[in-house]
Amino acid sequence: MLETRKVHSHVVAEELEEEIIAGIIPAGSRLDESSIAERFGISRTPVREALHILCGRSLAERVPYKGVLVVQISAERIDQMFEAMAEMEATCGRLSSQRMTMSERAELERLHQQMNALAEAGDHGGYDTANAAFHELLFQGSHNSDLAGIAQALRVKLAPFRKYQLKDTGRLKRSCIEHQQIVDAILDQDARAAETALRRHLVSAAQEVLIRRQVQDSGASHSTLSPA
Known part of the structure:
Protein backbone atom coordinates (compact mmCIF):
# COMPACT_ATOMS: atom_id res chain seq x y z
CA MET A 1 0.00 0.00 0.00
CA LEU A 2 2.87 2.37 0.85
CA GLU A 3 4.53 1.79 -2.53
CA THR A 4 1.24 2.44 -4.35
CA ARG A 5 0.79 5.69 -2.46
CA LYS A 6 4.30 6.81 -3.42
CA VAL A 7 3.61 6.14 -7.08
CA HIS A 8 0.36 8.07 -6.94
CA SER A 9 1.92 11.07 -5.20
CA HIS A 10 4.68 11.40 -7.78
CA VAL A 11 2.26 11.01 -10.68
CA VAL A 12 0.06 13.74 -9.21
CA ALA A 13 3.06 15.98 -8.52
CA GLU A 14 4.35 15.62 -12.08
CA GLU A 15 0.96 16.44 -13.58
CA LEU A 16 0.50 19.52 -11.41
CA GLU A 17 4.10 20.63 -12.00
CA GLU A 18 3.59 20.63 -15.74
CA GLU A 19 0.36 22.63 -15.46
CA ILE A 20 1.95 25.18 -13.12
CA ILE A 21 4.98 25.68 -15.34
CA ALA A 22 2.81 25.95 -18.46
CA GLY A 23 0.69 28.59 -16.75
CA ILE A 24 -2.47 26.45 -16.90
CA ILE A 25 -2.62 26.75 -13.11
CA PRO A 26 -1.81 30.44 -12.52
CA ALA A 27 0.11 31.97 -9.64
CA GLY A 28 -2.00 32.47 -6.54
CA SER A 29 -4.26 29.49 -7.20
CA ARG A 30 -5.04 27.36 -4.15
CA LEU A 31 -4.27 23.68 -4.57
CA ASP A 32 -7.23 22.12 -2.82
CA GLU A 33 -6.59 18.60 -1.52
CA SER A 34 -10.20 17.41 -1.86
CA SER A 35 -10.61 18.69 -5.43
CA ILE A 36 -7.30 17.20 -6.56
CA ALA A 37 -8.08 13.86 -4.88
CA GLU A 38 -11.42 13.74 -6.71
CA ARG A 39 -9.76 14.62 -10.02
CA PHE A 40 -7.24 11.78 -9.78
CA GLY A 41 -9.54 9.31 -8.05
CA ILE A 42 -7.26 8.83 -5.05
CA SER A 43 -7.28 9.52 -1.32
CA ARG A 44 -6.05 12.79 0.16
CA THR A 45 -2.89 11.21 1.63
CA PRO A 46 -0.97 10.91 -1.68
CA VAL A 47 -2.29 14.35 -2.67
CA ARG A 48 -0.81 15.75 0.54
CA GLU A 49 2.51 14.11 -0.35
CA ALA A 50 2.35 15.53 -3.89
CA LEU A 51 1.80 19.03 -2.54
CA HIS A 52 4.81 18.54 -0.26
CA ILE A 53 6.88 17.74 -3.37
CA LEU A 54 5.64 20.90 -5.11
CA CYS A 55 6.54 23.04 -2.10
CA GLY A 56 9.98 21.41 -1.97
CA ARG A 57 10.57 22.43 -5.58
CA SER A 58 9.46 26.03 -4.89
CA LEU A 59 6.45 25.75 -7.20
CA ALA A 60 4.00 26.24 -4.32
CA GLU A 61 4.05 27.39 -0.72
CA ARG A 62 1.98 26.82 2.41
CA VAL A 63 0.35 30.03 3.57
CA PRO A 64 -1.31 30.20 7.03
CA TYR A 65 -5.13 30.17 6.84
CA LYS A 66 -5.03 29.89 3.03
CA GLY A 67 -3.48 26.49 2.34
CA VAL A 68 -1.07 25.61 -0.47
CA LEU A 69 -0.80 28.36 -3.08
CA VAL A 70 1.00 28.35 -6.45
CA VAL A 71 3.92 30.78 -6.43
CA GLN A 72 4.70 33.36 -9.10
CA ILE A 73 7.27 32.01 -11.58
CA SER A 74 8.62 35.01 -13.42
Whole structure:
Protein backbone atom coordinates (compact mmCIF):
# COMPACT_ATOMS: atom_id res chain seq x y z
CA MET A 1 0.00 0.00 0.00
CA LEU A 2 2.87 2.37 0.85
CA GLU A 3 4.53 1.79 -2.53
CA THR A 4 1.24 2.44 -4.35
CA ARG A 5 0.79 5.69 -2.46
CA LYS A 6 4.30 6.81 -3.42
CA VAL A 7 3.61 6.14 -7.08
CA HIS A 8 0.36 8.07 -6.94
CA SER A 9 1.92 11.07 -5.20
CA HIS A 10 4.68 11.40 -7.78
CA VAL A 11 2.26 11.01 -10.68
CA VAL A 12 0.06 13.74 -9.21
CA ALA A 13 3.06 15.98 -8.52
CA GLU A 14 4.35 15.62 -12.08
CA GLU A 15 0.96 16.44 -13.58
CA LEU A 16 0.50 19.52 -11.41
CA GLU A 17 4.10 20.63 -12.00
CA GLU A 18 3.59 20.63 -15.74
CA GLU A 19 0.36 22.63 -15.46
CA ILE A 20 1.95 25.18 -13.12
CA ILE A 21 4.98 25.68 -15.34
CA ALA A 22 2.81 25.95 -18.46
CA GLY A 23 0.69 28.59 -16.75
CA ILE A 24 -2.47 26.45 -16.90
CA ILE A 25 -2.62 26.75 -13.11
CA PRO A 26 -1.81 30.44 -12.52
CA ALA A 27 0.11 31.97 -9.64
CA GLY A 28 -2.00 32.47 -6.54
CA SER A 29 -4.26 29.49 -7.20
CA ARG A 30 -5.04 27.36 -4.15
CA LEU A 31 -4.27 23.68 -4.57
CA ASP A 32 -7.23 22.12 -2.82
CA GLU A 33 -6.59 18.60 -1.52
CA SER A 34 -10.20 17.41 -1.86
CA SER A 35 -10.61 18.69 -5.43
CA ILE A 36 -7.30 17.20 -6.56
CA ALA A 37 -8.08 13.86 -4.88
CA GLU A 38 -11.42 13.74 -6.71
CA ARG A 39 -9.76 14.62 -10.02
CA PHE A 40 -7.24 11.78 -9.78
CA GLY A 41 -9.54 9.31 -8.05
CA ILE A 42 -7.26 8.83 -5.05
CA SER A 43 -7.28 9.52 -1.32
CA ARG A 44 -6.05 12.79 0.16
CA THR A 45 -2.89 11.21 1.63
CA PRO A 46 -0.97 10.91 -1.68
CA VAL A 47 -2.29 14.35 -2.67
CA ARG A 48 -0.81 15.75 0.54
CA GLU A 49 2.51 14.11 -0.35
CA ALA A 50 2.35 15.53 -3.89
CA LEU A 51 1.80 19.03 -2.54
CA HIS A 52 4.81 18.54 -0.26
CA ILE A 53 6.88 17.74 -3.37
CA LEU A 54 5.64 20.90 -5.11
CA CYS A 55 6.54 23.04 -2.10
CA GLY A 56 9.98 21.41 -1.97
CA ARG A 57 10.57 22.43 -5.58
CA SER A 58 9.46 26.03 -4.89
CA LEU A 59 6.45 25.75 -7.20
CA ALA A 60 4.00 26.24 -4.32
CA GLU A 61 4.05 27.39 -0.72
CA ARG A 62 1.98 26.82 2.41
CA VAL A 63 0.35 30.03 3.57
CA PRO A 64 -1.31 30.20 7.03
CA TYR A 65 -5.13 30.17 6.84
CA LYS A 66 -5.03 29.89 3.03
CA GLY A 67 -3.48 26.49 2.34
CA VAL A 68 -1.07 25.61 -0.47
CA LEU A 69 -0.80 28.36 -3.08
CA VAL A 70 1.00 28.35 -6.45
CA VAL A 71 3.92 30.78 -6.43
CA GLN A 72 4.70 33.36 -9.10
CA ILE A 73 7.27 32.01 -11.58
CA SER A 74 8.62 35.01 -13.42
CA ALA A 75 10.90 35.01 -16.45
CA GLU A 76 13.57 36.55 -14.21
CA ARG A 77 13.28 33.66 -11.75
CA ILE A 78 13.62 31.10 -14.54
CA ASP A 79 16.69 32.97 -15.82
CA GLN A 80 18.27 32.89 -12.38
CA MET A 81 17.69 29.18 -11.84
CA PHE A 82 19.04 28.19 -15.24
CA GLU A 83 22.00 30.56 -14.85
CA ALA A 84 22.94 28.88 -11.56
CA MET A 85 22.56 25.46 -13.13
CA ALA A 86 24.60 26.49 -16.17
CA GLU A 87 27.50 27.61 -13.99
CA MET A 88 27.46 24.39 -11.96
CA GLU A 89 27.22 22.14 -15.01
CA ALA A 90 29.93 24.12 -16.81
CA THR A 91 32.26 23.65 -13.84
CA CYS A 92 31.48 19.94 -13.60
CA GLY A 93 31.97 19.57 -17.36
CA ARG A 94 35.33 21.34 -17.27
CA LEU A 95 36.57 19.03 -14.52
CA SER A 96 35.01 15.94 -16.09
CA SER A 97 36.87 16.57 -19.33
CA GLN A 98 40.10 16.05 -17.40
CA ARG A 99 39.07 13.59 -14.69
CA MET A 100 36.61 11.12 -16.21
CA THR A 101 37.84 7.55 -16.43
CA MET A 102 37.79 5.68 -19.73
CA SER A 103 34.75 3.68 -18.64
CA GLU A 104 32.89 6.88 -17.67
CA ARG A 105 33.64 8.46 -21.05
CA ALA A 106 32.42 5.30 -22.80
CA GLU A 107 29.20 5.35 -20.76
CA LEU A 108 28.63 9.02 -21.60
CA GLU A 109 28.92 8.25 -25.31
CA ARG A 110 26.63 5.21 -24.92
CA LEU A 111 23.97 7.32 -23.22
CA HIS A 112 24.24 9.91 -25.96
CA GLN A 113 23.68 7.28 -28.66
CA GLN A 114 20.69 5.93 -26.71
CA MET A 115 19.23 9.43 -26.48
CA ASN A 116 19.63 9.93 -30.23
CA ALA A 117 17.49 6.82 -30.79
CA LEU A 118 14.91 7.97 -28.23
CA ALA A 119 14.69 11.38 -29.90
CA GLU A 120 14.15 9.79 -33.30
CA ALA A 121 11.37 7.66 -31.82
CA GLY A 122 9.80 10.70 -30.14
CA ASP A 123 10.01 8.97 -26.75
CA HIS A 124 9.87 12.01 -24.48
CA GLY A 125 9.64 10.08 -21.22
CA GLY A 126 12.52 7.77 -22.09
CA TYR A 127 14.60 10.72 -23.25
CA ASP A 128 13.98 12.61 -20.02
CA THR A 129 15.15 9.61 -17.97
CA ALA A 130 18.28 9.11 -20.08
CA ASN A 131 18.95 12.85 -20.04
CA ALA A 132 18.97 12.85 -16.24
CA ALA A 133 21.46 9.96 -16.26
CA PHE A 134 23.64 11.78 -18.82
CA HIS A 135 23.93 14.92 -16.71
CA GLU A 136 24.34 12.95 -13.48
CA LEU A 137 27.31 11.18 -15.07
CA LEU A 138 28.83 14.59 -15.87
CA PHE A 139 28.42 15.60 -12.22
CA GLN A 140 30.03 12.41 -10.94
CA GLY A 141 32.75 12.64 -13.58
CA SER A 142 34.05 15.78 -11.90
CA HIS A 143 35.18 13.48 -9.05
CA ASN A 144 34.31 16.20 -6.56
CA SER A 145 31.51 15.02 -4.29
CA ASP A 146 30.68 18.50 -3.01
CA LEU A 147 30.26 19.96 -6.50
CA ALA A 148 28.28 16.91 -7.62
CA GLY A 149 25.98 17.24 -4.60
CA ILE A 150 25.27 20.92 -5.24
CA ALA A 151 24.69 20.29 -8.95
CA GLN A 152 22.31 17.43 -8.21
CA ALA A 153 20.32 19.53 -5.73
CA LEU A 154 19.92 22.27 -8.34
CA ARG A 155 18.93 19.71 -10.95
CA VAL A 156 16.17 18.32 -8.73
CA LYS A 157 14.77 21.83 -8.35
CA LEU A 158 14.93 22.45 -12.09
CA ALA A 159 13.72 18.97 -13.09
CA PRO A 160 10.11 20.01 -13.84
CA PHE A 161 11.30 22.85 -16.09
CA ARG A 162 13.80 20.65 -17.93
CA LYS A 163 11.18 17.96 -18.48
CA TYR A 164 8.71 20.59 -19.69
CA GLN A 165 11.05 21.96 -22.36
CA LEU A 166 11.68 18.46 -23.73
CA LYS A 167 8.00 17.94 -24.63
CA ASP A 168 8.66 19.16 -28.17
CA THR A 169 10.21 16.65 -30.61
CA GLY A 170 12.16 19.42 -32.33
CA ARG A 171 13.69 20.33 -28.98
CA LEU A 172 14.73 16.70 -28.43
CA LYS A 173 16.71 16.76 -31.66
CA ARG A 174 18.31 20.13 -30.85
CA SER A 175 19.22 18.76 -27.44
CA CYS A 176 20.95 15.81 -29.11
CA ILE A 177 23.03 18.19 -31.25
CA GLU A 178 24.04 20.12 -28.14
CA HIS A 179 24.89 16.88 -26.33
CA GLN A 180 27.11 15.86 -29.24
CA GLN A 181 29.17 19.01 -28.68
CA ILE A 182 29.45 18.18 -24.98
CA VAL A 183 30.47 14.57 -25.64
CA ASP A 184 33.05 15.61 -28.25
CA ALA A 185 34.61 18.08 -25.81
CA ILE A 186 34.75 15.47 -23.03
CA LEU A 187 36.27 12.81 -25.29
CA ASP A 188 38.82 15.34 -26.63
CA GLN A 189 39.63 16.37 -23.03
CA ASP A 190 38.97 19.96 -24.07
CA ALA A 191 38.06 21.71 -20.81
CA ARG A 192 37.18 25.07 -22.34
CA ALA A 193 34.98 23.54 -25.03
CA ALA A 194 33.16 21.38 -22.45
CA GLU A 195 32.51 24.38 -20.25
CA THR A 196 31.22 26.47 -23.16
CA ALA A 197 29.03 23.68 -24.58
CA LEU A 198 27.31 23.10 -21.24
CA ARG A 199 26.63 26.80 -20.68
CA ARG A 200 25.10 27.08 -24.14
CA HIS A 201 23.07 23.91 -23.55
CA LEU A 202 21.47 25.38 -20.41
CA VAL A 203 20.83 28.74 -22.11
CA SER A 204 19.07 26.89 -24.91
CA ALA A 205 16.93 24.96 -22.40
CA ALA A 206 15.98 28.18 -20.59
CA GLN A 207 14.98 29.84 -23.86
CA GLU A 208 12.77 26.87 -24.72
CA VAL A 209 10.99 27.05 -21.37
CA LEU A 210 10.32 30.77 -21.75
CA ILE A 211 9.08 30.42 -25.34
CA ARG A 212 6.74 27.53 -24.46
CA ARG A 213 5.33 29.46 -21.51
CA GLN A 214 4.63 32.48 -23.71
CA VAL A 215 2.85 30.34 -26.30
CA GLN A 216 0.83 28.23 -23.87
CA ASP A 217 -0.02 30.86 -21.26
CA SER A 218 -3.78 31.08 -21.58
CA GLY A 219 -4.27 32.51 -18.10
CA ALA A 220 -6.97 29.92 -17.40
CA SER A 221 -7.19 28.13 -14.05
CA HIS A 222 -7.82 24.40 -13.87
CA SER A 223 -11.40 23.53 -12.97
CA THR A 224 -10.34 21.43 -9.97
CA LEU A 225 -8.83 24.42 -8.17
CA SER A 226 -10.60 26.73 -5.75
CA PRO A 227 -9.82 30.45 -5.51
CA ALA A 228 -7.43 31.62 -2.80
